[in-house]
Amino acid sequence: QQQVKQSPQSLIVQKGGISIINCAYENTAFDYFPWYQQFPGKGPALLIAIRPDVSEKKEGRFTISFNKSAKQFSLHIMDSQPGDSATYFCAAENTGGFKTIFGAGTRLFVKA
């Protein structure tokens, strides 16, 4: 019930391509879905987040697609750049509580 399943574990994309990372959750009480980006040697930092009352949120090259009925959400990185190479974590939380449940992470490598 508390898990967030993330795939793939690792991803290699050509520069200019689209990177897609998928996550699925089980607990319907989750109402906030952030994505965090982590560069080597740094802590994760919030990239973009969505609430389940919208199906899509876009910020620059980053888009979250949200499917409430399927309990799935995904991160799309358009025109992927080598500087996007990082580990990405999806997460879910119930804003009435304190816990954030993180996915296992996806290591993205964008080839120049």
Add this chain to the structure above:
Amino acid sequence: DVKVTQSSRYLVKRTGEKVFLECVQDMDHENMFWYRQDPGLGLRLIYFSYDVKMKEKGDIPEGYSVSREKKERFSLILESASTNQTSMYLCASSFEGGIAREQYFGPGTRLTVT
């Protein structure tokens, strides 16, 4: 600019030692968290605190304790370090209230227990 600092980037300890990991945030955040990060497992919550002297167990509290005597400081204590506690430890803080629930992370402490 929010800053979360952790006392050490790298730490090597022996089995059975008592280990203290310190975390300080400078944004007057109410909430503070300790996670451990292991490959393939993501971030797992050890303990969190929503106020001074308040603490709540996360998903994997066994073998750990915490202390929050001041609002800006949250300490993680390994009472008797074991090799299975070798990991990256991340501290985070967040503001209570508002719409956003962004957590601000420190750079992490890579702990090796030999």
